[in-house]
Amino acid sequence: MRRRGRGRGGRGRARRAVRILEPALLLLLHYRPAHGYSLLEQLKEFGLGDLDPSMVYRALRDMEEKGWVISTWDEKQAQGPPRRVYRLTALGDEVLGGHTQGLQQARGMIDRLLDAYSHHMEEGEGEYH
Amino acid sequence: MRRRGRGRGGRGRARRAVRILEPALLLLLHYRPAHGYSLLEQLKEFGLGDLDPSMVYRALRDMEEKGWVISTWDEKQAQGPPRRVYRLTALGDEVLGGHTQGLQQARGMIDRLLDAYSHHMEEGEGEYH
DNA sequence: CATACTATGTGCATTTTGTCAAGAGTAGAA
């Protein structure tokens, strides 16, 4: 039988890899509504350069499905095809708050790792055993 | 046949999700050789609790395939079945160094995100637009 | 018309995670 590990009753959520795309998008939309293409540009400022556009558009649509953002077609077309403008919902605003907590946890984890590394490098002079 | 795709030549994939399991394992093995089960325990100190054992063992096997660690069966069996003891290689030591750089980058990204968030929360008093 | 740039999307193969189950060894209780 199994019955090992922590007895999982209701919550099955374990720790996943730290995700930053969704939090970053939510944050940018917290500043102001925007369409995917411009978000793509703004992401570079956070070090999220060179990611495939399809990922951003996909993430936006997924978040709309979850009700974190809503989209409307921009009436005034600047240049190019019509663009879909996303804006944050109240729910999305809450979710963003939760994401920041997750990010803080992640930062703590990374800090502990880096601290341990530099510590051990000083003591052991870089030798691995 | 448009042959598009922002014409970058090299395989330049950047990390979107922050990975911490492998760096953590390498770091622990930088301290001393160990077997999977004990690594599983030690990971809790870094906040990596409640993850499935299979993930740790899988990560270890993958890293061995890449030559970052090597494993031998422990001759002296303490209690229980034979256990596979992993130790870091010189290559793994280098990789660990590279991982720390990646972690620092990730940390910077998270910092920028959190800073932007708190900054904007102060100014805008929590209103999302 | 051809080309280039803006803008959004789909489809699919591959890779990475997450979960579950099970196998195998030892120690101690019944």
Add this chain to the structure above:
DNA sequence: TTCTACTCTTGACAAAATGCACATAGTATG
């Protein structure tokens, strides 16, 4: 002995995320 609990590792499969090629479409320039 047999049963149970604990240690330790592995395999198989499902679910999710990612990478990439391709499709579509408007506007502007030459």
